[in-house]
Amino acid sequence: MLRVRAVVDVPVDDLVPVGEGTRRSVAEDLRYVYGEGQPTDWLDAGPGRDYPTMIRAARAALAERGLLDDVRLVVLVVTTPDLQHERLLGGFVADLFDGRPYTFCVTEQGLAGPFTALRLAHEELRHGGPTGTGLGGSALVLVLEQCTLPPAPVRVPARDRVVALVVGHDGPGRPVEALTVARAPRGARPAAPAADAAPGAAPDARRVVLGVDVDASAVTVLDRDVVLRADAGAAATGVWEVLAAHDDAAPGASVVLHERCVELGYRCSLALGPRTVREASPGAADRAREAVLA
Structure with missing residues (x-):
């Protein structure tokens, strides 16, 4: 039975935002793709935190609580685009966490993303891995959203947020x-x-x-x-x-x-x-x- 061992609302409001170079690079890319008239003033209006910075904060918060000892899988749930575009998150996460856990990302699923990620984490822990016998250990699901975004007709986050769920098939937790x-x-x-x-x-x-x-x-x-x-x-x-x-x-x-x-x-x-x-x-x-x- 899958168990939710821990849920951590990671504080990110004090994290350092991206530098002007990243904002300038994003603005240039947007104008190149969509034309010189593409508005980019929203890049300066938001706090400007990127997902690598937020993921580092999540790792530190979980390590402080002793929740990373047996993580074999990291599932990222991304519901808004990353502000930075220089790094691929999968490789970044695999290098950041000890033991280079298996990593993948759930995107374009809206509010269903975290629920789908839990189902996938269950399957991988139980039946995944190179031999198909399961990864064992625990999985980390990181739900990420940042709010430095262009105006849109849909509801967007009011601030940057990260929630981390540690799940596994044994030990303490909520079944x-x-x-x-x-x-x-x-x-x-x-x-x-x-x-x-x-x-x-x-x-x-x-x-x-x-x-x-x-x-x-x-x-x-x-x-x-x-x-x-x-x-x-x-x-x-x-x-x-x-x-x-x-x-x-x-x-x-x-x-x-x-x-x-x-x-x-x-x-x-x-x-x-x-x-x-x-x-x-x-x-x-x-x-x-x-x-x-x-």
Whole structure:
């Protein structure tokens, strides 16, 4: 059974932005491709952090928590373009992390990207590798988004964000009880009232985390559930930031994440059990749960 061992919302606001040379190079490339009239003033309006800098910060935060001892796979989830274009992220990550883990990237999947990355991480850890018998160890899923972007008709992040998930098939963590990524009709965004945990909520009450564009009436919410809403300024990191905030605060509570991508037409959900200290003995129930990821 796949387990989410840790979720870390990596602080990036104090990271050094790219230099003027990188911004100038990006502007020149844009004008070369799209014409001299292409506006590039947005390059100076944003904070200007690139993904290599943000990935280094994530590695440092995870190393400080002792979460990198057995990482055999790194899956990058990129929902907005990298500001820099001089380095390929796959090779950069393989060199940055000890042991040169197997690395790949999920792109062009919108808000479904992190859910797809978890499914792929499960498959690679269990069945991947050169012999097809699995990589073993743990996988790191890095959800990345930066906000130095040109104006667009779609919702873009309000700030740079990185959320890191460490997953594996043994050890402590939250067991994955269900994971779905399904096609859904594209459409207008629903009115999404803010929701947050009520003071004094029971520590073992189930947490239901809703993405910005999820209609609360379209998901199952029980009377005792605590409903949480993702930050409207986030893109693909939104529900995962909420999970990071409540993972340690309510370890005995189950968590269900619901996300909807209106641009690409996806509906996603992830159900996690309470955090366990050690892995339970494998049995029929574990095998049944693992089937949802097969």
